[in-house]
Amino acid sequence: MRQEQAKLAVIDDSPTLGPIQRLELLAALQTTLALDNLLELFRRQIRPWIPHEGLCYRNEEAGIAIELGRKGPHRCAYRLTLEGKDLGELSLLRRRRFCEPELASFESLLCCLIYPLRNALLYRQALQSTYTDPLTGLYNRAAWQQACVREWKLARRQGTPLAILVLDLDYFKRINDTYGHAAGDQVLIRVAGCLRKTVRASDMIFRYGGEEFVILLSNTCLDGAELLAQRLRLAINAIDCADIAPDLKITASIGVAALALLQEETPEELLRRADEALYQAKRGGRNRVVVALGDKSQGTDRRGAPDTT
Known part of the structure; x- marks a missing residue:
């Protein structure tokens, strides 16, 4: 599997994504705190700008590995961070190479995901605390x-x-x-x-x-x-x-x-x-x-x- 690029997601806005589309994406991503639903929603919303077959999200620290859609030989992967906190790695996969304009669009789209992703991870952590026995680490x-x-x-x-x-x-x-x-x-x-x-x-x-x-x-x-x-x-x-x-x-x-x-x-x-x-x-x-x-x-x-x- 080929990896086209790997970098931090939080960068300046790309001109390929207009302010109206950006606001619409942000509004859509704020409708759920469930991590699986958020990533599926993000995947659906960005297809007009970046056609792809699959999405993969991994967060080793939290023990999370989510794969949506199908795999492909070409992959663009980004390490996501916010205020020095590692939020995991998100990748898109498809059968043909990603071009530079698509990568620029993806970087701008990821800017819309950063805060909803952080909130979803915090929500997941809170749920785990609610349903986990603090002494043994088992479910309660x-x-x-x-x-x-x-x-x-x-x-x-x-x-x-x-x-x-x-x-x-x-x-x-x-x-x-x-x-x-x-x-x-x-x-x-x-x-x-x-x-x-x-x-x-x-x-x-x-x-x-x-x-x-x-x-x-x-x-x-x-x-x-x-x-x-x-x-x-x-x-x-x-x-x-x-x-x-x-x-x-x-x-x-x-x-x-x-x-x-x-x-x-x-x-x-x-x-x-x-x-x-x-x-x-x-x-x-x-x-x-x-x-x-x-x-x-x-x-x-x-x-x-x-x-x-």
Whole structure:
């Protein structure tokens, strides 16, 4: 892929873009704070001046990579900055070379994007703060409520399986009381890291509250969810906490439930069944996995060793 040019986006206005067109573009870009929508809107609006097949935006610091349209062998890329702050890199792609007048027009058009892009990035950061647990970096309970409904609707519409795991650390209050809350926080951080390493990229992990976590498994049947729960249980057992306290061991109890599509189960009922399975695991000796069966009430402890500590 050939790159025609790379430079900072904030430069003087180009005479190829008139003041009326510039105001119209600015007004259009101020109608959304959603980053994906903003870039798609910008792409549509600039086509009269710069025909192109695709647009790519990358911001490594924020972990963002967005690709719209199709790729092409020719590319013009610009690093965007505002008041010394890196806003990422934006590229246009197409099958033929970009000429100098088009590059000049693109530079002027990018001037209209700078402030809306900065606002969209700040909005995205604020949303992430709203839906992220500050201690573990996992999604929080508010994020769970939105994601669960979204995935439930998708599963019902497409007839695909959906499962959840409810995981609770065993004797966590005893850890706090014995070793202190700072040690308890370190345990939660390590468990969160363990969960991230063990689940699939498509799985979503939430800190539901205290020492309780929920994992949302899209397109996953009950057997697959149970296998993952067992892997998680064993991975948590293997966490090394010797630097926190020499004799500290961590175990977890896990309840598993899969959406009962034929019974038109609600997200609340699905969570309730998984939660009931979790408490069966607690009553059964802890450090085990219990699977909720499909009648919304029964649960079966199919595997897992009891906690002997």
